[in-house]
Amino acid sequence: xxxxxxxxxxxxxxxxxxxxxxxxxxxxxxxxxxxxxxxxxxxxxxxxxxxxxxxxxxxxxxxxxxxxxxxxxxxxxxxxxxxxxxxxxxxxxxxxxxxxxxxxxxxxxxxxxxxxxxxxxxxxxxxxxxxxxxxxxxxxxxxxxxxxxxxxxxxxxxxxxxxxxxxxxxxxxxxxxxxxxxxxxxxxxxxxxxxxxxxxxxxxxxxxxxxxxxxxxxxxxxxxxxxxxxxxxxxxxxxxxxxxxxxxxxxxxxxxxxxxxxxxxxxxxxxxxxxxxxxxxxxxxxxxxxxxxxxxxxxxxxxxxxxxxxxxxxxxxxxxxxxxxxxxxxxxxxxxxxxxxxxxxxxxxxxxxxxxxxxxxxxxxxxxxxxxxxxxxxxxxxxxxxxxxxxxxxxxxxxxxxxxxxxxxxxxxxxxxxxxxxxx
Amino acid sequence: xxxxxxxxxxxxxxxxxxxxxxxxxxxxxxxxxxxxxxxxxxxxxxxxxxxxxxxxxxxxxxxxxxxxxxxxxxxxxxxxxxxxxxxxxxxxxxxxxxxxxxxxxxxxxxxxxxxxxxxxxxxxxxxxxxxxxxxxxxxxxxxxxxxxxxxxxxxxxxxxxxxxxxxxxxxxxxxxxxxxxxxxxxxxxxxxxxxxxxxxxxxxxxxxxxxxxxxxxxxxxxxxxxxxxxxxxxxxxxxxxxxxxxxxxxxxxxxxxxxxxxxxxxxxxxxxxxxxxxxxxxxxxxxxxxxxxxxxxxxxxxxxxxxxxxxxxxxxxxxxxxxxxxxxxxxxxxxxxxxxxxxxxxxxxxxxxxxxxxxxxxxxxxxxxxxxxxxxxxxxxxxxxxxxxxxxxxxxxxxxxxxxxxxxxxxxxxxxxxxxxxxx
Numbered sequence: 096x097x098x099x100x101x102x103x104x105x106x107x108x109x110x111x112x113x114x115x116x117x118x119x120x121x122x123x124x125x126x127x128x129x130x131x132x133x134x135x136x137x138x139x140x141x142x143x144x145x146x147x148x149x150x151x152x153x154x155x156x157x158x159x160x161x162x163x164x165x166x167x168x169x170x171x172x173x174x175x176x177x178x179x180x181x182x183x184x185x186x187x188x189x190x191x192x193x194x195x196x197x198x199x200x201x202x203x204x205x206x207x208x209x210x211x212x213x214x215x216x217x218x219x220x221x222x223x224x225x226x227x228x229x230x231x232x233x234x235x236x237x238x239x240x241x242x243x244x245x246x247x248x249x250x251x252x253x254x255x256x257x258x259x260x261x262x263x264x265x266x267x268x269x270x271x272x273x274x275x276x277x278x279x280x281x282x283x284x285x286x287x288x289x290x291x292x293x294x295x296x297x298x299x300x301x302x303x304x305x306x307x308x309x310x311x312x313x314x315x316x317x318x319x320x321x322x323x324x325x326x327x328x329x330x331x332x333x334x335x336x337x338x339x340x341x342x343x344x345x346x347x348x349x350x351x352x353x354x355x356x357x358x359x360x361x362x363x364x365x366x367x368x369x370x371x372x373x374x375x376x377x378x379x380x381x382x383x384x385x386x387x388x389x390x391x392x393x394x395x396x397x398x399x400x401x402x403x404x405x406x407x408x409x410x411x412x413x414x415x416x417x418x419x420x421x422x423x424x425x426x427x428x429x430x431x432x433x434x435x436x437x438x439x440x441x442x443x444x445x446x447x448x449x450x451x452x453x454x455x456x457x458x459x460x461x462x463x464x465x466x467x468x469x470x471x472x473x474x475x476x477x478x479x480x481x482x483x484x485x486x487x488x489x490x491x492x493x494x495x496x497x498x499x500x501x502x503x504x505x506x507x508x509x510x511x512x513x514x515x516x517x518x519x
Numbered sequence: 520x521x522x523x524x525x526x527x528x529x530x531x532x533x534x535x536x537x538x539x540x541x542x543x544x545x546x547x548x549x550x551x552x553x554x555x556x557x558x559x560x561x562x563x564x565x566x567x568x569x570x571x572x573x574x575x576x577x578x579x580x581x582x583x584x585x586x587x588x589x590x591x592x593x594x595x596x597x598x599x600x601x602x603x604x605x606x607x608x609x610x611x612x613x614x615x616x617x618x619x620x621x622x623x624x625x626x627x628x629x630x631x632x633x634x635x636x637x638x639x640x641x642x643x644x645x646x647x648x649x650x651x652x653x654x655x656x657x658x659x660x661x662x663x664x665x666x667x668x669x670x671x672x673x674x675x676x677x678x679x680x681x682x683x684x685x686x687x688x689x690x691x692x693x694x695x696x697x698x699x700x701x702x703x704x705x706x707x708x709x710x711x712x713x714x715x716x717x718x719x720x721x722x723x724x725x726x727x728x729x730x731x732x733x734x735x736x737x738x739x740x741x742x743x744x745x746x747x748x749x750x751x752x753x754x755x756x757x758x759x760x761x762x763x764x765x766x767x768x769x770x771x772x773x774x775x776x777x778x779x780x781x782x783x784x785x786x787x788x789x790x791x792x793x794x795x796x797x798x799x800x801x802x803x804x805x806x807x808x809x810x811x812x813x814x815x816x817x818x819x820x821x822x823x824x825x826x827x828x829x830x831x832x833x834x835x836x837x838x839x840x841x842x843x844x845x846x847x848x849x850x851x852x853x854x855x856x857x858x859x860x861x862x863x864x865x866x867x868x869x870x871x872x873x874x875x876x877x878x879x880x881x882x883x884x885x886x887x888x889x890x891x892x893x894x895x896x897x898x899x900x901x902x903x904x905x906x907x908x909x910x911x912x913x914x915x916x917x918x919x920x921x922x923x924x925x926x927x928x929x930x931x932x933x934x935x936x937x938x939x940x941x942x943x
Contacts, residue, residue: 124582134586141582149813153573157760158548158565162558162893169760196808198782199623206662222794227783227808230796234781238630238662247794280792329809336581336593336812357658358622359651367898368704370646370671372654384620384651385753387814388760389573469586474791 110489119485131468131491136447136481139333145396152392179398185315192378197340200325201231207352208271208300209239215270221248223278254281269299277307277445282437287319310401311446312410333397338390358383412484413446423496431503447481457508465507466498534913543909555892555915560871560905563757569820576816603822609739616802621764624749629659631776632695632724639694645672647702678705693723701731701869706861711743734825735870736834757821762814782807836908837870847920855927871905881932889931890922
């Protein structure tokens with residue numbers, strides 16, 4: 096077969112040479128330089144500086160300062176890290192706070208939205224949304240009463256969102272439209288301005304789950320007039336496994352809605368130990384219990400690095416990488432039953448590209464075991480390749496494509512079990 | 520004045536010499552040996568082994584193994600640590616799981632209890648309960664519908680629980696009785712068997728918040744036929760700041776109640792990515808979002824140490840320490856306006872002792888600044904002294920008492936501001 100060599104390793108190396116972000120890779124722990132990690136959209140790499148920071152939090156802040164550390168920074172940590180994160184998503188500093196998990200934050204905000212405007216009983220979402228978000232929304236509408244319902248609008252084709260379908264679904268009974276900004280499977284990215292406007296035209300609130308966008312592309316929640324947003328910090332933000340999530344509520348809405356999980360961290364004067372809950376002003380009322388300090392502290396370094404790199408630079412490189420990969424797919428992989436399951440238009444695509452293949456599961460295994468390439472598999476047949484511009488090189492992109500080619504051409508996948516193991 | 524010297528430092532040193540737990544202190548990082556830390560009931564000390572463990576979790580599990588660590592232990596971590604913890608509280612291994620914060624867990628279980636038996640619309644608690652628990656319960660009854668209500672039974676005297684009062688309040692409309700097993704302020708400890716039985720006699724479920732008991736005294740949830748329990752791991756369990764909490768549900772109840780925060784970690788086959796929530800069997804359904812792995816991992820060492828020490832030994836030393844302190848109070852402090860605000864009966868008292876004093880706030884400041892003693896202050900006038908048998912010596916107890924005496928006799932507190940600062 097013929098391989099188009101104009102997109103070969105020489106080309107990749109050239110792109111790496113002129114890459115203005117190339118210096119960032121060395122800021123991460125890369126213990127095995129031969130490992131090609133394209134799963135930063137699931138768990139970002141460890142920044143070297145995070146190692147030192149965590150050592151200090153454990154040994155100095157906890158070990159030596161003990162309880163005093165609560166007054167020496169821990170209490171303000173959810174707001175302080177949130178304020179930094181706000182700069183990545185076009186929010187004001189007091190509009191973002193770190194709290195709980197993405198699921199718990201969605202629960203709090205979606206329930207608050209449903210209770211905000213009486214007479215509005217529907218939550219609208221789509222089937223591209225992360226299943227975990229759907230699970231939470233199912234519970235939220237059930238809790239909110241028999242009259243409430245969740246409407247899941249089908250996507251166009253499992254890949255692209257259907258804005259016309261959403262427009263039809265959002266009506267004057269809709270309390271909330273909530274979507275993943277970038278879909279976890281296909282990587283489809285909604286037009287945030289247009290969709291938010293669509294919700295507002297019907298008088299509904301708009302909540303974006305930015306988990307698969309934040310740190311990978313510019314987001315402007317303020318400019319887009321977004322009401323609420325959530326997102327996780329362990330993907331492109333490199334905050335570490337299960338690092339606390341964040342939530343955003345636009346400033347003028349903050350004091351109008353309540354947190355259903357009304358814990359002591361959101362209490363007006365928590366150390367007065369009043370027996371009656373009285374929420375503090377601002378976003379802090381959306382805190383619930385005591386935050387996990389080690390995991391929360393770890394989330395700061397990755398945000399600093401993204402701010403230093405500049406999210407426009409990240410996005411430019413991300414598009415260049417995914418376009419490069421898709422070009423390789425067109426030239427070398429598309430005739431081998433690999434199907435592009437991400438949008439072709441880069442402006443509608445996040446930083447990961449998904450390929451479908453009838454032997455997807457076994458190919459994924461072979462990539463990991465035989466080629467030292469770590470992608471992510473999503474049933475039934477999706478190989479998800481996440482390009483994290485801070486540490487993935489263009490050579491990585493080339494190697495991923497070549498590895499896919501070799502695994503199929505040489506039949507390296509054939510030795511693995513055909514059956515997908517039962518996951519429980 | 521006369522000080523009773525039979526309880527002096529010589530006596531304390533003797534008790535330390537014959538203490539069968541004395542070897543445990545060296546397993547903690549004690550950077551400043553002169554600091555007397557009696558706030559382990561708020562934030563436990565750092566076990567030395569936790570430093571090494573966290574380094575491994577960060578550098579090896581996250582840094583090197585990356586996403587693979589989810590299949591190499593992270594997914595099972597909430598259950599694995601929970602199974603260890605179960606041995607401290609008389610539960611079966613599959614009855615305890617680590618999850619979220621104490622507040623979020625209370626929210627989940629209290630709401631589940633309220634939805635469990637139709638026609639039962641009340642939650643009963645008392646005013647000794649941690650205010651944070653009351654805040655959550657207020658929200659839970661509000662969410663559960665207009666017919667639901669929270670009844671807060673007054674304590675006898677702000678120190679002791681009123682079991683007769685609870686008995687009167689719990690009726691055939693009661694869904695749940697929930698109390699702090701050991702009260703955060705006075706340290707009063709309820710008779711778990713008797714109170715649980717009281718709830719059951721009325722057909723209500725019983726939920727204990729064990730935050731101020733767990734790791735400080737034997738708890739037998741199974742023997743006491745308790746339905747649900749929650750607790751935190753950063754106090755006597757030494758799990759680190761904001762370490763994830765735990766929840767217990769007795770086995771036969773687990774599949775009968777639902778988690779209102781129905782996240783992907785509790786889904787039957789989470790990697791099937793079904794669009795409809797279907798809870799898995801057992802306690803895992805009470806997980807919601809992705810757990811904060813660094814903080815969760817840190818919680819294991821302290822539990823191991825308590826299991827090694829034996830919770831009966833811990834309790835024996837704890838009682839010996841608080842009895843010793845109270846004897847010192849009687850002899851040397853009671854005539855200086857220090858009031859005992861904890862139960863006098865050790866069987867009804869946790870591992871902390873609270874003294875009230877009109878100058879409590881300033882005395883507390885002087886203890887910290889002038890005497891290197893770190894207690895905890897609880898408005899309006901409570902100095903809370905938590906004795907953690909794993910690392911507090913009898914000499915510590917003696918020094919605390921002597922420091923209180925000196926601060927008052929020498930007027931060391933007078934230089935501090937009389938006004939309590941406004942805490943927000």
